């Protein structure tokens with residue numbers, strides 16, 4: 001009996017040592033572990049809206065978010081054609097440092113992130129970037145809606161699709177400052193985002209067929225990302241307008257955990273690059 005105890009202890013210690021080593025060697029594991037530890041669902045929730053969790057100093061912002069939430073939810077449910085699988089969890093942060101800990105990227109500069117089924121909001125959305133709050137909230141809730149239906153470990157669709165869906169559902173959240181007219185003109189001028197198969201890329205790192213000109217008064221990465229987001233959002237809107245039944249069939253297949261490419265083809269009868277070319281040629285007319 002004591003021997004077994006010792007062995008169990010030994011195993012436990014070996015496990016802890018292995019986990020510590022893994023965390024030390026793999027920065028993304030360390031970020032994920034720290035984010036789980038700082039999950040916004042561990043924060044208190046508003047008394048009159050249990051979906052909205054907040055750091056005590058972000059109470060006013062949490063209330064502003066709660067006021068906007070019903071409209072954002074209605075928009076997302078209408079665009080996605082289905083209610084949420086479960087009430088969305090929202091986290092509103094007062095401290096950039098805590099927000100960066102919780103967002104699993106160690107980056108306080110991103111306005112909002114959806115992670116592990118919860119939407120996290122940086123203090124900037126109730127500060128300098130308050131004008132973006134409703135659009136960004138709706139954008140993130142599109143991600144929460146989508147991930148809420150999908151089985152754990154389901155293959156991820158390409159990022160242009162999930163981001164384009166969120167921009168479309170939110171009427172431009174995440175693509176602020178780039179109008180549809182400007183994005184269409186950029187596409188006609190050859191500055192078209194390249195639909196990339198990769199599932200995990202920094203959207204700002206996406207390629208354009210031709211590098212878009214930079215406005216020296218704006219941040220180059222933000223500018224690039226918003227143009228890419230806007231173009232992806234317009235493409236998703238075009239797909240939905242062209243055949244809403246096919247669009248909803250695709251969403252339901254992805255939510256059921258099916259792979260992107262075959263689901264897309266079976267819904268639309270063509271692959272995404274083919275329809276993208278048609279979208280571009282429609283814009284050019």
Ligand SMILES: [Zn+2]
Pocket residue numbers: 139140143162163166174
């Ligand atoms: Zn997004």
